[in-house]
Amino acid sequence: MKRQIKICHLYPEILNLYGDRGNVIALYRRCLWHGLAVHIQPVTVGEAVDFLDTDLVFIGGGQDREQAAIYRDLVEVKGPYLLAAAEQGMAILAVCGGFQLLGKYYRTQHGEIMKGVGLFDAWTEAGRGRLIGDVVLETDLWEEEPRTIVGFENHSGRTFLGEGVKQPLGRVLQGFGNDGASKMEGAVSGNAIGTYLHGSLLPKNPRLADYLIRCGLERRYGPEGSYLTTLNDELEYRAHQAAAQRAVARRC
Amino acid sequence: MLLKGAVRVRFWLALWLGKFLALACRILRKRGSTFPGRIMLRVAPNWLQGVASGPACGNVIVSGTNGKTTTASMMADIMRQAGLRVVHNQSGANLLSGLVTAFAAQLNLLGRMRADIGLLEVDEATVPKAAAELQPRALVVTNFFRDQLDRFGELEHVVACVRRGLPHISSLGRVVLNADDPWVASLGSDSPAQPLYYGIEADTLATMERHAADAKHCLQCGHPYTYRRLYYAHLGDYLCPSCGHGRPKPQVALKAMQRLDGQRQQLVIATPGGEIAFTLGIPGVYNIYNALAAIAGCLALGIDLTTIRDGLESFASCFGRMEEIMIEEKRLVLALVKNPVGFDEVIRTILASRQDGEEQGVLFAVNDLYADGEDISWLWDVDLEMLTPHQELLKGIFSTGLRREDMALRLKYAGFQPERIAVVDEFSAALGQALQVVPSGGTLYILPTYTAMLQIREILFRQGHVSQWQV
Numbered sequence: 001m002k003r004q005i006k007i008c009h010l011y012p013e014i015l016n017l018y019g020d021r022g023n024v025i026a027l028y029r030r031c032l033w034h035g036l037a038v039h040i041q042p043v044t045v046g047e048a049v050d051f052l053d054t055d056l057v058f059i060g061g062g063q064d065r066e067q068a069a070i071y072r073d074l075v076e077v078k079g080p081y082l083l084a085a086a087e088q089g090m091a092i093l094a095v096c097g098g099f100q101l102l103g104k105y106y107r108t109q110h111g112e113i114m115k116g117v118g119l120f121d122a123w124t125e126a127g128r129g130r131l132i133g134d135v136v137l138e139t140d141l142w143e144e145e146p147r148t149i150v151g152f153e154n155h156s157g158r159t160f161l162g163e164g165v166k167q168p169l170g171r172v173l174q175g176f177g178n179d180g181a182s183k184m185e186g187a188v189s190g191n192a193i194g195t196y197l198h199g200s201l202l203p204k205n206p207r208l209a210d211y212l213i214r215c216g217l218e219r220r221y222g223p224e225g226s227y228l229t230t231l232n233d234e235l236e237y238r239a240h241q242a243a244a245q246r247a248v249a250r251r252c
Numbered sequence: 253m254l255l256k257g258a259v260r261v262r263f264w265l266a267l268w269l270g271k272f273l274a275l276a277c278r279i280l281r282k283r284g285s286t287f288p289g290r291i292m293l294r295v296a297p298n299w300l301q302g303v304a305s306g307p308a309c310g311n312v313i314v315s316g317t318n319g320k321t322t323t324a325s326m327m328a329d330i331m332r333q334a335g336l337r338v339v340h341n342q343s344g345a346n347l348l349s350g351l352v353t354a355f356a357a358q359l360n361l362l363g364r365m366r367a368d369i370g371l372l373e374v375d376e377a378t379v380p381k382a383a384a385e386l387q388p389r390a391l392v393v394t395n396f397f398r399d400q401l402d403r404f405g406e407l408e409h410v411v412a413c414v415r416r417g418l419p420h421i422s423s424l425g426r427v428v429l430n431a432d433d434p435w436v437a438s439l440g441s442d443s444p445a446q447p448l449y450y451g452i453e454a455d456t457l458a459t460m461e462r463h464a465a466d467a468k469h470c471l472q473c474g475h476p477y478t479y480r481r482l483y484y485a486h487l488g489d490y491l492c493p494s495c496g497h498g499r500p501k502p503q504v505a506l507k508a509m510q511r512l513d514g515q516r517q518q519l520v521i522a523t524p525g526g527e528i529a530f531t532l533g534i535p536g537v538y539n540i541y542n543a544l545a546a547i548a549g550c551l552a553l554g555i556d557l558t559t560i561r562d563g564l565e566s567f568a569s570c571f572g573r574m575e576e577i578m579i580e581e582k583r584l585v586l587a588l589v590k591n592p593v594g595f596d597e598v599i600r601t602i603l604a605s606r607q608d609g610e611e612q613g614v615l616f617a618v619n620d621l622y623a624d625g626e627d628i629s630w631l632w633d634v635d636l637e638m639l640t641p642h643q644e645l646l647k648g649i650f651s652t653g654l655r656r657e658d659m660a661l662r663l664k665y666a667g668f669q670p671e672r673i674a675v676v677d678e679f680s681a682a683l684g685q686a687l688q689v690v691p692s693g694g695t696l697y698i699l700p701t702y703t704a705m706l707q708i709r710e711i712l713f714r715q716g717h718v719s720q721w722q723v
């Protein structure tokens with residue numbers, strides 16, 4: 001029997017900045033190519049979701065107005081269930097605003113504190129000026145080359161990591177990262193990954209996409225059920241390479 | 253011109269330098285739509301102020317995310333129909349340097365203005381400065397979509413930019429607004445100039461196709477809008493059920509539309525001065541909005557309805573937006589793509605002509621330079637999946653440009669077979685190969701981002717296929 005994976009896309013109609021849906025498209029296609037039966041459930045404000053029967057969650061970013069629209073639903077209604085499922089190994093990819101909301105809190109320009117879900121031991125402070133541009137990271141999530149992750153960041157929040165976060169998504173080789181100073185980008189907590197790299201992150205970083213799929217499978221089938229086939233990722237790596245080269249070229 | 257002392261000296265120095273540089277560019281056949289203006293602004297940063305009162309009939313600014321160029325070109329045709337000589341910054345050169353270049357071209361060396369009216373397509377972020385210096389008689393706003401967010405920041409910020417231009421509209425001037433776009437319409441409530449709203453009021457055009465992602469929530473209270481009718485992306489007849497904030501009644505309104513064939517549509521439009529009916533030679537709801545903006549803009553300037561109708565009927569599709577070129581027996585269609593909504597519309601056009609049995613090839617050309625938007629993530633918001641079922645019928649699929657691999661990857665994840673996509677390094681090679689696979693009588697669609705469009709046009713110019721290169 002075909003192995004299956006259940007993916008939940010949180011607030012797709014509201015948090016959909018910068019091509020975030022590209023990440024879901026990548027997960028969907030790659031699951032099919034790996035021979036898995038894949039179910040993608042879009043979930044919006046006020047809709048119930050059974051995180052206990054969900055293997056992988058994706059949440060994207062939005063503008064301030066849109067983040068405000070989902071804030072209560074995420075933090076107060078779904079948050080506790082999300083947290084419990086994450087503790088049991090549910091995989092999560094949270095991008096940009098989603099990353100911030102899964103942290104401990106967000107401090108606005110006026111010093112107001114907005115509580116987050118608290119999945120990551122991380123907090124965000126509003127900053128002056130946006131951090132925008134190409135990013136190249138080096139990650140410790142896997143051993144095989146390339147261990148680089150390429151993407152594009154665009155955020156004004158500065159995110160700081162506490163002791164509870166064992167590792168960032170990667171070390172910044174190019175770009176700003178979480179706070180523009182620490183040379184760290186994103187956060188990894190168990191099977192949850194937060195990052196500022198938006199849009200077409202997963203298509204150009206197939207190893208990261210497969211890492212998440214494997215985490216999702218492991219939650220449903222255990223370590224022996226989390227194997228994946230080898231795909232032809234030539235085009236993916238050409239795009240990966242091109243992005244890295246553009247990042248360097250633009251700096252000069 | 254009321255210029256004094258050093259400012260006056262700088263104005264003349266800049267003008268002569270600009271005239272010289274424009275001439276040099278023409279002689280060298282260099283692309284230089286904004287180069288002279290950039291240098292002129294270095295010499296005289298407020299140069300525009302000096303020419304603002306030059307055109308006897310004043311100035312008009314057109315801004316917004318999509319449709320600026322088409323709307324302005326329609327208005328230019330109408331103005332010419334009215335017998336006016338127009339200063340018009342062409343080919344999307346819509347930053348300050350482009351405006352300066354356009355004005356300089358219409359001044360002789362003694363500073364005499366040859367044009368009667370200034371018609372300026374202006375980038376949203378440039379509106380405050382351009383309006384302050386030009387004191388326009390009318391400001392026409394098309395729509396606000398997310399577009400190149402890496403350059404501008406959030407949509408709110410873009411809207412705020414245009415809002416800062418409102419106080420500079422000359423007394424008795426008008427602000428011409430799209431009633432169907434909540435963001436644009438919101439400019440009307442705090443404008444010192446009297447708003448003139450345009451919009452669609454034709455049930456037959458309503459769609460439920462796409463969710464209104466760019467303006468879903470009430471701008472006053474945050475509650476989701478309900479749309480009585482949705483015409484295009486987030487444009488429609490919206491109402492907030494919580495606080496009652498809704499669409500203002502459009503004074504210039506499309507009442508009926510009949511599609512004549514793939515390209516032409518018959519429109520009936522109500523205006524404060526009566527109804528007009530005419531044939532618009534370009535397809536799509538987005539072009540209806542452009543025509544409404546142009547009509548309302550020209551009405552705000554006092555141009556009569558007959559002239560407006562005649563001008564629109566003669567309107568030919570302008571630079572970059574679905575430009576057609578014949579090469580031997582093959583039709584080349586150049587369609588600028590710069591954001592998901594516009595890209596989707598181009599794909600729909602391809603599919604529509606596919607139904608008429610047209611043999612087709614497609615060439616994507618994606619760059620990521622400043623003017624294109626450095627962040628190309630938006631490609632993933634384009635509904636390329638619409639094209640996937642037709643991949644086997646396409647004669648060829650080519651991807652070129654600085655981000656050709658990303659575009660190819662987007663197609664692969666839309667379900668295209670990777671071996672069907674030819675990734676070609678050079679623009680001219682890509683163009684050559686693509687033209688080869690399209691049979692005589694067939695059509696090659698070229699979908700470039702802004703700077704890729706310039707590069708492709710330059711190649712076509714050198715090969716003699718485009719007769720005129722607008723400097």
Ligand SMILES: [Zn+2]
Binds near residue numbers: 471473493495496497
């Ligand atoms: Zn409201």
